Amino acid sequence: MSIAMEELPERRTKLGSQGMKMHGWLLVAPFVVCFLVFTLYPLLSAGRLATQQTFGPGTARSVGLDNFYQLFRDPLFWKALRNTAVFTLLSVLVQMPLALGLAMLLNRPGLRGRNFMRLVLFAPVLVGVVFTGMIFSLLMEKRTGLINQFLHAIMGWDLDFAWVEQGIMPALVIATAWQFTGFNMVYFLAALQSVPEELEQAARLDGAGAWSRFRHVTWPAIQPIATFVILLSIIGNFQLFELPFILLNGKGGPNNDGLTLVMYLYQTGFQTGDLGYASSIGWMLALVLACFGVAQRVLADRGTMPKGARA
Amino acid sequence: MWTFARLHHEMYVPLTNDWNRDHPDQPIVLSLLGIQAMEQRLLSSFMSGVPSAELLEVERAMSARAFAGPLESVGFTDITSLVERDGLRERIHPAAFKPWTMQGRIFGIPHDLHPVMLGYRADIVEAAGIDVAQIETWDDFVRVLSPLLLDASGKRRTDRHLLNLWETHDTSFEILTLQAGGGLVDSGGVPMLDHPANARVLAQAIDWIRGSEGIAGDAPYFNASGNQLLIDGFVIASFVPDWMCNVWRKEMPQLSGKVKLMPLPAWDAGGRRTSVWGGSMLGIARTADHQDRLWEMAKHLYLSRDVATKLYKEGDIVSPVREYWTDPMYDQPDPFFRGQAPGRTYINLADQVPDRFNSPFAQLANVRMQAAASQLSAYAIKSGITAREQLLPKAQELLVEAQRDVMQHVRRNRFYSERESVSTSGDLR
Numbered sequence: 001m002s003i004a005m006e007e008l009p010e011r012r013t014k015l016g017s018q019g020m021k022m023h024g025w026l027l028v029a030p031f032v033v034c035f036l037v038f039t040l041y042p043l044l045s046a047g048r049l050a051t052q053q054t055f056g057p058g059t060a061r062s063v064g065l066d067n068f069y070q071l072f073r074d075p076l077f078w079k080a081l082r083n084t085a086v087f088t089l090l091s092v093l094v095q096m097p098l099a100l101g102l103a104m105l106l107n108r109p110g111l112r113g114r115n116f117m118r119l120v121l122f123a124p125v126l127v128g129v130v131f132t133g134m135i136f137s138l139l140m141e142k143r144t145g146l147i148n149q150f151l152h153a154i155m156g157w158d159l160d161f162a163w164v165e166q167g168i169m170p171a172l173v174i175a176t177a178w179q180f181t182g183f184n185m186v187y188f189l190a191a192l193q194s195v196p197e198e199l200e201q202a203a204r205l206d207g208a209g210a211w212s213r214f215r216h217v218t219w220p221a222i223q224p225i226a227t228f229v230i231l232l233s234i235i236g237n238f239q240l241f242e243l244p245f246i247l248l249n250g251k252g253g254p255n256n257d258g259l260t261l262v263m264y265l266y267q268t269g270f271q272t273g274d275l276g277y278a279s280s281i282g283w284m285l286a287l288v289l290a291c292f293g294v295a296q297r298v299l300a301d302r303g304t305m306p307k308g309a310r311a
Numbered sequence: 312m313w314t315f316a317r318l319h320h321e322m323y324v325p326l327t328n329d330w331n332r333d334h335p336d337q338p339i340v341l342s343l344l345g346i347q348a349m350e351q352r353l354l355s356s357f358m359s360g361v362p363s364a365e366l367l368e369v370e371r372a373m374s375a376r377a378f379a380g381p382l383e384s385v386g387f388t389d390i391t392s393l394v395e396r397d398g399l400r401e402r403i404h405p406a407a408f409k410p411w412t413m414q415g416r417i418f419g420i421p422h423d424l425h426p427v428m429l430g431y432r433a434d435i436v437e438a439a440g441i442d443v444a445q446i447e448t449w450d451d452f453v454r455v456l457s458p459l460l461l462d463a464s465g466k467r468r469t470d471r472h473l474l475n476l477w478e479t480h481d482t483s484f485e486i487l488t489l490q491a492g493g494g495l496v497d498s499g500g501v502p503m504l505d506h507p508a509n510a511r512v513l514a515q516a517i518d519w520i521r522g523s524e525g526i527a528g529d530a531p532y533f534n535a536s537g538n539q540l541l542i543d544g545f546v547i548a549s550f551v552p553d554w555m556c557n558v559w560r561k562e563m564p565q566l567s568g569k570v571k572l573m574p575l576p577a578w579d580a581g582g583r584r585t586s587v588w589g590g591s592m593l594g595i596a597r598t599a600d601h602q603d604r605l606w607e608m609a610k611h612l613y614l615s616r617d618v619a620t621k622l623y624k625e626g627d628i629v630s631p632v633r634e635y636w637t638d639p640m641y642d643q644p645d646p647f648f649r650g651q652a653p654g655r656t657y658i659n660l661a662d663q664v665p666d667r668f669n670s671p672f673a674q675l676a677n678v679r680m681q682a683a684a685s686q687l688s689a690y691a692i693k694s695g696i697t698a699r700e701q702l703l704p705k706a707q708e709l710l711v712e713a714q715r716d717v718m719q720h721v722r723r724n725r726f727y728s729e730r731e732s733v734s735t736s737g738d739l740r
Contacts, residue, residue, distance in 0.1 A: 055671070055726040059380040070723055075716060141536040142529060143545075162529070165479055165685075251678055254479055254685035270354075271674045272720065273379040 049279040060276065067280035077281065079256050080264040081288075083169070087260065088237040090173045092230055099181045100226070103188030104218075118189070121182035129179065133246025136175040140164060140247075164247055168258040175243055180236075184229050191225035192218070231296045235289055241266065261285050312339055312366035312608075313353070315346040316591070318557075319368060319422075322621045326612055337604055339366070346370070353377060356596075357386030365599035366609060368422070370591045371410050372674065378413045379671035380726055387418040387594035393606055394420075402614070406664040407631035411592045413500065413669065419592030420613045423554070423622075424631040426660045427486055427586040430551035430559065432544055433571035433649050435459060435471075443573050449515065452548075452576040453526055459547055460524060472528025475541070475549035478520055478688045480532070481681040482588060486550050487512045488680075489665045490586035491578045495677055500670030501721060504680055505707070505714040511578070513680075513687055513710065514702040521691040522698075538563050550575075552588040553657045556627035560647055567647045572656050585660040587667050629657045636661075672721055679713035 050067055052060045071077050102121060106114045124132070139146045140163035151157030163171040195218055203213045219226075241262040244253070252259030252267075261281065269278025312327070314320050320343040331338040342364065344352070350373045356363035357377060367387070369377065378385055394400055394417050400408070407421035436443060439459055446452050453473065461471035476483050488494050493508030503509075519526035528546045531537035541549065542565045551559070551572060559566055574584035593613050595605045612618060616638075619630035623640055630636075641654030670676075686709050691697050696705075 053724065053726070055380045055724055059384050059726055061726070066723065070719070073719070138536070141531075141534075144536040144539055162479075251481070251681065255682050255689065256678070267674070267678070271376065273376055273671050274720075274724070 046279050046282060049276050050283050052276040054275040055273055063276065067277050068284075070277070071280055071284065076252075076256065076259065076264060077284075080252075080259045080261045081284075083257065084238055084240065084260045087169060087172055087240060088234055090169065091176050091237045092233050094173055094177050095181050095184055095233060096226070096230060098177065099184035099229075100188050102181065103185045103192055104214075106185070107189060107192045118186075121185055123182065124179045125183040127179065129242040130246055132175055132179050133243045136171065136178075136243075137164075137247050140171055164258075165254045168244070168248070168253045171247065172240070172243055172258065175247075176237070176240075180233070184233065187225055187229045188222065191222035195221040227299050228296070231292055231299075234292050238285065238289060238292075312341050312368070313344050313349055313364040314341070314368040315344055315349045315370065315373075316368070317343060318626045319591075322618060322625065323612055326615065326617065330608060330611060334604075337601065339608055346373070349373070350376070353386070360598070362598055363596050365596050365601075365605050366593060366612075367596060368591055368593050369419070371589070371669065374411065374419065374592060374594075375669050375671050375673050378418065378669060382414060382416060385413070385418060386597055388597050388599070388602060389416045389418060390420070390595065390606070391415075391417045397610070399614075402634060403631045404633060404661055404664070406587070406661075406666055407590075409666045410590055410669045411594075419594040420609055421631050422591045422593065422613060423589075423628050424661055424664055425552045425554060425587050425589050426629070426657045426664050427490075427550050427552045427588050428572040428574055428656065428660065429548040429576075430555070430570050430572055431548040432569060434569040435544055435547060443571075446573065446576050448580055448582070449576045449578060453519075456547060457524065457526075460526070469525030469528065471544060472525055472546045473548060474519060474527045475530045475532075475546040476516060476519060476527040477529035477531075478517065478684045479529070479681070481677050481684075482532070483550055484512065484516065484680055484684060485677065486575075486586040486588055487516065489667055490575055490583050492583075492665075494665070494667065495673050495680065496668050496670040498666070498668050500668060500672065502670070502672050502676040502679075502714060502717040504676055504683070504717060505711045507707070508578075509680070510703060510706040510710050511699075513684055513706040514699040516684065517687045517691050517702055517706070518697055518699040521688055533558075542566060548573075550586075550588065553627055553629050553653070554589060556648075556653050557625075560627070568649055570647070571649050571651050572653055574656075574660055583663050583665065585663045585665075587664050590667075623654055627653060629654055629661070672717060675720060676713075676717050679717050680710075683709040683713045 049060075051062060051064055053063045053067070054060045105111070106118050106121075108114070111117075127135075140148075142148060142162050143159050145163075147163070148157060148159050148161055152159050161167075199217050199221075200213060203217050208216070239262055240260045244258045244260055244263060245266075247253075248258045252263065262285070265278045265281040265285070268281065269275050312323075314323065320341065323341055327339045327341045349369070353363055353367060353369065353373065354376060355361070363386075377387065382389070394408075399420070403421055404424050407424045408417055411417055411419040411421060431443065436456070436459065441455060441458070443455070445455050456473045459471060459473065460469060462469055485495060488506075488509045491508040491512050493503065493506040493512065495502065495504070497503045516527065528540075530540035530546050530549070532549075540546065542563055556572075559570070575586060577584055593609050595602060595609065599605055614632055616635060619632060619635040619638070620640065622628045622630055629641070636658045641658055642652045643654070644650040644652055683706070687702060687706050690705055691702060696702060
């Protein structure tokens with residue numbers, strides 16, 4: 001009896017441990033199943049697809065690395081990559097200072113209506129990108145578009161200036177800035193609110209000017225967030241699709257100046273029917289984004305970004 | 312059955328009701344889908360083998376994608392023998408079959424023919440005492456109508472152009488190149504961007520667009536802004552296939568009684584006076600059961616006199632079935648077109664409609680053609696050269712480059728190369 005009494009807790013513990021294990025697997029099972037079905041399998045499938053040539057429904061043949069070889073010789077791919085990189089650079093250069101400036105302005109305690117302004121500036125992000133595309137395609141019309149009409153009224157701007165034909169890149173940057181500056185502003189606003197007030201006051205007492213206070217107090221405090229926002233923005237901008245798709249009617253625009261990587265992927269995969277080639281474009285895009293991901297990780301490890309920040 | 316056009320759907324409802332009354336055991340369910348949604352569902356279904364609707368009405372770009380690959384993998388039933396057995400080749404205009412034919416096999420019954428004319432502001436033209444009957448060629452068009460060019464502001468900016476054409480209007484380039492004897496793809500579906508007729512069209516179009524006179528202006532199609540510009544008389548003439556008459560009628564009632572139609576001016580005296588724009592077909596899914604019943608239903612929908620009547624009365628579309636062309640409805644004067652009978656004017660041009668072939672590479676070729684137009688336009692602006700003769704060598708150079716790029720995609724496509732090696736019509740240059 002005494003032996004039995006001694007063995008019971010051990011057996012219970014044993015059973016409990018197995019039960020716990022099973023319980024654990026059951027708890028993670030939904031994630032594991034979803035991961036296998038919706039992430040790992042498509043990923044492996046996309047990898048296999050990139051080594052195949054497809055042409056229309058139900059046809060696929062292995063071509064090895066020929067898709068990638070062709071990609072490097074494809075002028076449209078390079079054009080799309082260049083367009084996307086230029087757009088990303090311009091977009092970041094426009095949006096970040098604007099977002100930071102607005103955040104600083106709206107962080108001033110005495111400013112009247114600042115909550116309302118925060119809402120107004122954040123609101124465009126609630127509108128779908130497709131709607132933004134539709135709105136800007138109307139605004140940027142030649143002759144009848146509001147932008148040309150307005151600029152014509154105040155500075156004699158050429159009514160026939162075709163934004164989409166002559167300035168698709170500025171048009172995309174402006175439309176994206178309208179939509180996402182407020183969103184980035186919110187990040188900066190949160191960062192600014194975490195800057196210790198005492199440091200600001202101390203710098204003020206020491207006679208530091210506005211620029212000095214920004215450079216030596218504010219910027220170091222918000223730099224990790226700023227780096228995070230910039231990297232997030234780069235990754236998002238590299239995936240640009242809907243806006244040029246709407247503005248350019250599903251095409252690359254004059255001379256393909258508005259063709260982005262994802263648009264080219266869509267065109268080859270779903271318009272020409274070569275899903276294998278499209279998949280290889282997708283992998284190249286993934287490679288570019290992975291580089292930025294690694295950069296983000298390196299910066300995070302160096303302490304210039306919040307540790308938990310992952311794009 | 313799936314269709315993507317509201318007008319078609321409205322026309323088919325009573326016909327499917329009739330059919331269902333007569334065939335209660337095998338009723339047809341008609342669904343209207345957005346064109347993008349339908350395309351995705353159709354292609355996904357063809358790719359995965361999941362059943363789609365059994366009868367599928369598709370437009371040209373959609374079908375090009377569905378026709379890609381070996382013949383045996385096309386998701387539509389090959390109806391060539393049925394077309395021949397039932398004498399449809401004789402009943403329907405031959406040009407109407409071309410977009411739905413791959414390697415000599417037919418995959419759909421044509422819904423339309425869609426000849427193209429110029430819709431022009433007759434009120435402005437006639438007020439200036441100009442008779443468009445003098446116009447036979449594009450050179451005549453410019454010469455006869457040039458008094459109508461207008462610089463209202465006096466700032467050397469054209470406020471009234473003769474032709475609605477711009478370097479971004481890719482469809483307009485296809486219309487003009489087909490008319491001139493060129494086009495995007497040949498009968499084997501192989502891109503032919505470097506065809507001399509294409510270079511001619513490109514050079515001429517950029518001359519009109521970038522030349523100092525401002526012959527061509529940009530009033531975008533299917534766009535509120537473009538419509539307003541047409542109403543304002545910003546351009547005198549636009550490309551108008553039969554279906555566009557209905558778009559004008561519904562979207563720009565202000566143009567009623569102000570516009571008329573005239574044949575496209577020819578590229579050379581005695582040349583072709585029309586082209587083609589748009590089109591749809593009705594196909595049967597290869598996986599469908601009861602193929603015979605579906606074939607009968609398809610004929611019931613597409614070949615009936617009722618549909619031909621509704622197609623014209625409600626959609627301004629001329630039926631491709633020749634036996635109906637004698638119907639007096641096509642001769643009815645139309646107040647919208649200042650008493651002209653649009654149906655008859657289109658029918659008179661039907662025999663000149665150019666053959667237009669389909670290919671999965673047509674979209675890519677179209678993109679490259681449009682890019683070449685933009686590059687030529689940029690060259691004209693930069694160099695100051697706008698005369699068509701001087702632009703022609705550059706146009707040829709750009710199109711040869713574009714052709715080379717597109718052919719790179721075609722040549723590396725193993726399925727296509729194999730297909731062409733057994734085809735007699737293909738020319739893998």
